[in-house]
Amino acid sequence: xxxxxxxxxxxFSEKFKTSxxxxxxxxxxxxxxxxRVSFNYGPHAIYVERGEGQYIDxxxxxxxxxxxNNFTVNVLxxxxxxxxxxxxxxxxxxxxxxxxxxxxxxxxxxxxxxxxSVEKIKFSCSASESCVSAIRIARANTGxxxxxxxxxxxxxxxxxxxxxxxxxxxxxxxxxSRPAPLxxxxxxxxxxxxxxxxxxxxxxxxxxxxxxxxxxDTACVIMELQSGAGGxxxxxxxxxxxxxxxxEELGILMIIDETITLRADxxxxxxxxxxxxxxxxxxxxxxxxxxxxxxGGQARYFQVTENGQVHLSGTHQGHPLAAVAGIAxxxxxxxxxxxxxxxxxxxxKNELNEWADKKNYPFIVYGAFSFxxxxxxxxxxxxxxxxxxxxxxTNNDYIxxxxxxxxxxxxxxxxxxxxxxxxxxxxxxxxxxxHTTKEIVEGLLNN
Numbered sequence: 001x002x003x004x005x006x007x008x009x010x011x012f013s014e015k016f017k018t019s020x021x022x023x024x025x026x027x028x029x030x031x032x033x034x035x036r037v038s039f040n041y042g043p044h045a046i047y048v049e050r051g052e053g054q055y056i057d058x059x060x061x062x063x064x065x066x067x068x069n070n071f072t073v074n075v076l077x078x079x080x081x082x083x084x085x086x087x088x089x090x091x092x093x094x095x096x097x098x099x100x101x102x103x104x105x106x107x108x109x110x111x112x113x114x115x116x117s118v119e120k121i122k123f124s125c126s127a128s129e130s131c132v133s134a135i136r137i138a139r140a141n142t143g144x145x146x147x148x149x150x151x152x153x154x155x156x157x158x159x160x161x162x163x164x165x166x167x168x169x170x171x172x173x174x175x176x177s178r179p180a181p182l183x184x185x186x187x188x189x190x191x192x193x194x195x196x197x198x199x200x201x202x203x204x205x206x207x208x209x210x211x212x213x214x215x216x217d218t219a220c221v222i223m224e225l226q227s228g229a230g231g232x233x234x235x236x237x238x239x240x241x242x243x244x245x246x247x248e249e250l251g252i253l254m255i256i257d258e259t260i261t262l263r264a265d266x267x268x269x270x271x272x273x274x275x276x277x278x279x280x281x282x283x284x285x286x287x288x289x290x291x292x293x294x295x296g297g298q299a300r301y302f303q304v305t306e307n308g309q310v311h312l313s314g315t316h317q318g319h320p321l322a323a324v325a326g327i328a329x330x331x332x333x334x335x336x337x338x339x340x341x342x343x344x345x346x347x348x349k350n351e352l353n354e355w356a357d358k359k360n361y362p363f364i365v366y367g368a369f370s371f372x373x374x375x376x377x378x379x380x381x382x383x384x385x386x387x388x389x390x391x392x393x394t395n396n397d398y399i400x401x402x403x404x405x406x407x408x409x410x411x412x413x414x415x416x417x418x419x420x421x422x423x424x425x426x427x428x429x430x431x432x433x434x435h436t437t438k439e440i441v442e443g444l445l446n447n
Contacts, residue, residue: 003443005397008404012042015408018060019047041415042404051078053424056412064412065429067419072228072371073284075263075341076332077422083288086328087321095321103323110330111286111296115258115268117276118296122305123318127259127283128156130293131222133312134279135160137295138220138253140304146214148197148221148252151179152387154229155222155257155281159188163196165229174198176388177206201233201386204242215250220279222255225269231390232366232373232418237273244275253301259283259293263420264342264369266335285333288325292318332423341370341421344430348372348419351434356380356441362395363441370421374413374437375399376444398444405440 013020023044026033034045047059054077056066069075076083090103108121124130135147147160151172155161162184174180179198197214199207199221211218225240227233247254256277261269263285270277279297286292304310349365349372356363362380367373375384376398384390394417403415411433413419419433 001439001443002446003401003405003440005401005404008401008408009043011408012404015062016044016046016058016060019058020044022047022059041407042400046407046412053077053079054422054426054429062410064407064410065425065433066422067406067411067413067433069420069422070289071284071414072260072263072420073287074289074422075285075370075420076288076329077424080288080329080332080424082332083325083328086324090321090324095319096316097320100318101320101323103320103327104318107286107323107326107330110327111282111294114266114330115262115270115280115282115296117270117278117298118280119299120302121294121296122302122312123323124293124295124312125291125314125316125319125322126156127257127281127293128158129314129317130281130283130295131155131161131257132158134222134255134281134295134297135220136310136312137279137297137301137304138255140310141301142219142251142253144217144219144252146195146197146218148199148211148214148218150199150201150223150227152201152229152231152233152390153222153224153227153257155224155259157185159192160196161222162188163193164198172388172391176200176386177203178210200388201227202236202239203386204239207243208246211246211250211252215252218250218252220253220255221247222257222281224257224259224261225273225275226261226264226368226371227387228260228371228418229416231375231384231387231394231416232371233384233387233390234366234368236385240273240275244277247278253278255279255281257281260371261369262286263333263371264338266333266338269369285329286326287322288327288329290319290322290325291316292322292326337423341423344421344425344427345370345372347430348434352437355438361441361445363445367418372419372421373417374402374419375417376402376441401444402440405443406436409436409440411436 023033049057151164154165163181181196254277283293352365362377376395378393399417
């Protein structure tokens with residue numbers, strides 16, 4: 001079947017017309033109709049009625065295999081019985097106190113036991129907040145002001161970090177070896193931009209030069225080992241090892257953001273890399289689907305929070321229900337669960353890439369573990385080593401059309417070229433996704 005953006009949009013609008021009508025209605029009371037920009041999928045969001053296991057049921061009456069999973073949060077799928085039962089047992093005890101409950105420390109123990117670099121941990125309501133906490137802790141420990149981040153790295157919508165997080169083909173200031181900071185939003189002060197150093201991914205020589213020049217006033221480097229906004233980019237191990245050695249030499253704290261990648265391995269993606277950062281930001285799966293973030297790290301860096309130098313507090317931080325859900329989620333996510341997800345991910349990558357290679361198609365599935373990227377590229381065999389590569393060498397119209405067409409065929413990916421697997425998925429689900437992907441790629445490339 002011949003597939004074009006136009007006919008995919010037409011079928012999408014017809015299939016999800018109730019969602020379209022509801023979107024228009026909600027615009028009268030909520031700017032844009034919903035509070036998260038990332039909900040927008042195609043011409044409008046797809047509204048969900050409920051979720052069960054690996055599926056979501058839309059208000060339009062369709063059941064979709066969820067390959068979005070709330071942007072990687074729902075590693076156990078929807079309405080997992082262990083999480084639901086844990087919440088049902090906790091709610092009658094009350095869930096909003098000016099006192100701590102035991103759940104927070106239980107979850108902290110689980111995380112500290114799994115992630116080697118985490119000796120102590122502080123919870124917040126989101127990973128975005130925990131990025132703020134990590135930066136404040138880094139600045140207090142070093143006495144320095146500037147922060148360094150990578151071009152294309154997303155760490156929440158806070159002012160300090162929403163710089164050069166979502167570049168686009170016409171928004172890459174500076175040469176590849178020396179990116180210039182660019183605010184992602186209006187309303188970010190100019191002094192914040194000036195205090196942010198932007199680094200290129202997988203270019204160690206350039207990073208060494210930039211960080212040495214700014215070492216006197218750089219408090220930290222924050223990085224994702226596999227980034228997930230606007231294209232998946234996996235950092236080379238040698239590159240990560242080089243950054244770790246350099247930060248130790250220069251007295252700059254290394255912060256690894258594992259908000260997404262904690263779903264990659266029982267010990268986090270840092271365990272796979274064998275790297276031990278100073279601080280780690282976590283979120284998404286640690287709350288079992290409820291809002292929760294955390295910053296953890298070596299105990300010595302948290303002395304500034306214990307002696308009162310750094311204040312980190314909020315009404316709902318470490319919320320007991322989020323901690324209860326997080327405990328249940330991580331208890332299910334044992335090493336066998338990770339192995340199942342990662343085996344499925346390898347099957348998807350291997351089968352689709354071998355097929356595309358035989359067909360000489362400019363289509364790739366890349367990334368690692370249960371969070372993968374897909375892209376239509378400028379030529380077969382293209383590697384994506386940075387976000388500039390993603391924007392310069394991929395066909396965004398094809399990626400967008402692919403996502404629309406997936407929804408038209410009862411799958412729900414992340415529309416910007418990503419999929420996130422969940423534990424309830426079966427071999428049949430994976431086979432069906434692979435088969436449908438081949439059909440859509442054929443339909444797009446053989447027009």
